[in-house]
Amino acid sequence: MTYLIVTVGYILILAGIIIYKSRSVKSEEDFVVAGRNVPVYLLVGTLVTTWIGSGSLFGTAGLTFQVGFSELWFSLGAWIGILAVYFIAARVRRISQYTLTDILEKRYSPLARLLGTITIIVAYLIIAGYQFKGGGRFLSILTEGGISVEQGTLITFLIIIAFTALAGMVSIVSIDIFNGIIMITAIILAVPFAISGFGGWDNVVNTINEVSPNHLSIIEGHEPMWYVGIMLPTLILLLSESSVYQKFSSAKDAKSAKKAVMGMFIGVVGIEFLMCLLAVVGFAIYAHDPRFFMPDGSVNAPMSEEIILRIGFEQLPAFVGSLLFAGGAAIILSTGNTFLMVTSTNISRDIIEKYFIKGASNKSKLIIQRTSIIILGFIAYLIMTQFEEILSMAFISYTMIGAALAPPLLATFFWKRVTKQGGIASILAGMLSVVAIEVFTRSTAANPVDLGWLSFIYDSKMIAIPALFASVVALITVSLLTKPTPKEIVDPFFEKD
Numbered sequence: 154m155t156y157l158i159v160t161v162g163y164i165l166i167l168a169g170i171i172i173y174k175s176r177s178v179k180s181e182e183d184f185v186v187a188g189r190n191v192p193v194y195l196l197v198g199t200l201v202t203t204w205i206g207s208g209s210l211f212g213t214a215g216l217t218f219q220v221g222f223s224e225l226w227f228s229l230g231a232w233i234g235i236l237a238v239y240f241i242a243a244r245v246r247r248i249s250q251y252t253l254t255d256i257l258e259k260r261y262s263p264l265a266r267l268l269g270t271i272t273i274i275v276a277y278l279i280i281a282g283y284q285f286k287g288g289g290r291f292l293s294i295l296t297e298g299g300i301s302v303e304q305g306t307l308i309t310f311l312i313i314i315a316f317t318a319l320a321g322m323v324s325i326v327s328i329d330i331f332n333g334i335i336m337i338t339a340i341i342l343a344v345p346f347a348i349s350g351f352g353g354w355d356n357v358v359n360t361i362n363e364v365s366p367n368h369l370s371i372i373e374g375h376e377p378m379w380y381v382g383i384m385l386p387t388l389i390l391l392l393s394e395s396s397v398y399q400k401f402s403s404a405k406d407a408k409s410a411k412k413a414v415m416g417m418f419i420g421v422v423g424i425e426f427l428m429c430l431l432a433v434v435g436f437a438i439y440a441h442d443p444r445f446f447m448p449d450g451s452v453n454a455p456m457s458e459e460i461i462l463r464i465g466f467e468q469l470p471a472f473v474g475s476l477l478f479a480g481g482a483a484i485i486l487s488t489g490n491t492f493l494m495v496t497s498t499n500i501s502r503d504i505i506e507k508y509f510i511k512g513a514s515n516k517s518k519l520i521i522q523r524t525s526i527i528i529l530g531f532i533a534y535l536i537m538t539q540f541e542e543i544l545s546m547a548f549i550s551y552t553m554i555g556a557a558l559a560p561p562l563l564a565t566f567f568w569k570r571v572t573k574q575g576g577i578a579s580i581l582a583g584m585l586s587v588v589a590i591e592v593f594t595r596s597t598a599a600n601p602v603d604l605g606w607l608s609f610i611y612d613s614k615m616i617a618i619p620a621l622f623a624s625v626v627a628l629i630t631v632s633l634l635t636k637p638t639p640k641e642i643v644d645p646f647f648e649k650d
Contacts, residue, residue, distance in 0.1 A: 156295055156466065159475035160482050167331070167486065168316070193409045197416030198333040204231065204391075204417070205336065205424050206488025208280070210481055211287045212544035213425070215458030217432035218445070221361070221368025223375060223383075224432075228425040230384035234391025235421060239414045253393065253562065254503050260565040260638075260646060261576035263507075268580045270503040272557045277496040278529060279550040282537030284489035285310045286546075291481055294462050306537070313489035314530040317497075318523045332483035333420065339480040340427045342473045343465065347434045350468050360437040368436055378615070385617035386548055389555025393562050428461065435460040438468060454542050493533070497525035548614055549591060556620035557583030560628045565646050568632075575632030583624035590616050 217224040254273070258266035288309025289302040300308070348354055358369065367374030439445045445456050465477035501521045510521065540546045561579045564571035 155471045156475045156478050160295060160478045163335070163479040164312070164482055164486070167483070170331075193412045193416065196409065196413035197420065198331075200413055200417040201333050201420035201424070204421050205428075206280075206284060206287075206484050206491075208283065208488075208543065208547040209425065209428060210461060210484060211290065211458040212283070212542075212547040214428060214432045214435075214461045215454060215542070215544050217429050218436050218457035218460045219452045219454065220374070221365065221433055221436065222371045222429065223367070223373075223380075224429055225371055225426070226380050226384045227387055228422075228429065230386065230388030231391050231425070232418065232422055233384075234388045235414060235418045237392055238394075239411060239418070253558065254499055256565060257558075257561065257576065257580075260571075260642065261561065261573040265561070265573065265576050265580060266503055268577060268584070269558055270499045272553060272580065272584045273499050274496050274529070276550040276553040277492045278533040278536055279540075279546050279553075281313075281489055281492040281496065281530070281533040283540070283543045283546045284313060284485050284492070285534055286537050286540075286543055288313075288482075288485045288489075290459055291462060291478075291485060294459065294466055295478060306534075309485065309489070310530060310534050313486060313493065314527055316486060317490045317493045317530075318526045332480070332487050335476065335483055336480035337420070337424060339465075339473070339477040340424055340431065343461075343469060343477050344427055344431050344434070346469050346473050347431060347438070347464050351434065351438050357434050357437040360440055361433070364440045365436075368433060378618070382615035382618050385621060386551035386555060389559040389617065389621060390551040391555075393555055393558035431464060432460050435464050438464065454544070458543055493526050493530055496529050497522055500529065501525045548616065549587065552617045552620050553584060553587045555583075556587060556617060556624045557581075560621070560624045564628060564632075569643050569647065570632055570637060571628065572632045572635045572638050574635040575628050575630075578631040579624045579628035582627035583620055586620040586623040587616060590619065 213224065213227060216227060254266045254269045257269045285306050289304070289306030292300045292305030292308060293302045296305075348357060351357055351360075361368050372380075439460070445453050445460075447453050462478070462481060465474040465481075468474075469477065501518070505521055505525070506518065510517065537546075557580045560583070561571070561576040564576065564579075
């Protein structure tokens with residue numbers, strides 16, 4: 154009961170903050186980028202909690218349960234990506250557009266913007282969908298089965314839709330500083346309590362050595378290509394994360410955007426390492442629990458994704474566990490809000506307002522934005538029903554965004570020779586390669602095809618390798634074969650910060 158009271162109480166506090174802040178939303182700029190007046194500390198909070206969502210709480214934790222500390226290669230991709238983003242954050246804020254697709258249009262063409270929008274919509278709806286799925290599992294554990302996973306998923310969907318449609322980016326940045334503090338505090342406390350409750354670190358190590366020694370190693374147990382494939386999705390996603398770029402545009406100025414990136418780096422590295430450590434400890438705790446393993450001894454992947462919440466509910470003192478659950482609820486809500494917000498911004502501004510309702514008033518734009526959030530939320534809910542594991546949803550969505558958008562986006566800031574044709578070809582190659590691989594994989598699931606050394610291409614954990622290759626080759630080849638872009642279009646992207 155303590156867990157339920159603390160979690161529900163915290164959600165009600167967040168709801169109160171959002172309702173209060175929603176009164177300040179008067180224009181599309183307020184709704185989309187919070188009036189471009191977000192201070193550094195709030196920006197850091199919202200950047201961290203955007204990244205640490207259900208993908209981390211469930212998907213990354215499940216991957217850690219399956220492979221141990223070598224999961225850190227998956228997280229390392231994001232850490233490198235954040236450092237790379239540091240060097241372009243100020244440029245993004247200076248250009249002062251609303252979204253990543255604004256940048257694509259300014260550097261390439263309206264078609265590049267449209268293709269980027271389609272890519273983001275599809276991928277982000279998958280990400281929003283697994284927030285609903287994660288919330289369903291969360292509520293089922295919290296109520297000890299009193300609320301089924303399906304019912305919990307529906308409840309999460311309705312809450313996220315309501316929160317996002319009410320105040321937009323204002324609601325997100327207003328609550329994320331609290332969410333970040335709660336989550337960091339909970340993880341910091343959970344790790345030592347979990348280790349102590351199991352009899353100490355030596356007991357954790359001894360248990361894992363008996364069951365799966367490779368879980369304690371970062372560099373053992375996999376082929377070299379596995380480490381590359383596991384790192385690429387988070388790396389290329391971070392480099393093309395539209396929600397991050399939208400939040401850069403919320404910063405007071407370019408200097409604030411750069412400071413926020415470094416704060417994000419420190420926060421994400423700390424939380425992800427501790428979450429990995431907690432999941433490894435969880436593997437030791439549940440090493441002989443039949444709920445986490447299939448009859449053949451392999452890991453029960455969907456169950457493994459619940460490892461952190463199971464530790465919080467079954468292994469920790471109530472005050473620590475309830476804090477962990479409050480933090481978990483916070484990051485599910487925050488990440489769901491963010492990805493629906495960015496997706497609705499793209500579809501309302503890049504498609505509806507651009508091609509169908511031109512010159513709309515601020516009031517009409519807000520209505521369009523909020524209606525888009527509701528409709529897209531329903532679509533995300535339907536997409537979510539086609540997947541069982543959050544981790545597989547994460548790999549597909551991360552790769553689709555990263556492979557399609559990271560190469561042309563980085564080229565706008567670092568390669569003057571890139572052309573609009575090259576950018577368009579890169580987006581198409583990255584997006585379509587992911588779709589083709591997923592379609593082939595699903596169509597042959599019942600009768601697997603032996604492809605020898607090519608088999609890794611059709612592994613959801615490895616698809617970033619062929620997809621990124623296709624995108625980069627298309628970008629370079631088509632750019633070199635087409636006429637250079639006029640100097641007046643290129644120069645704004647290379648001005649000194």
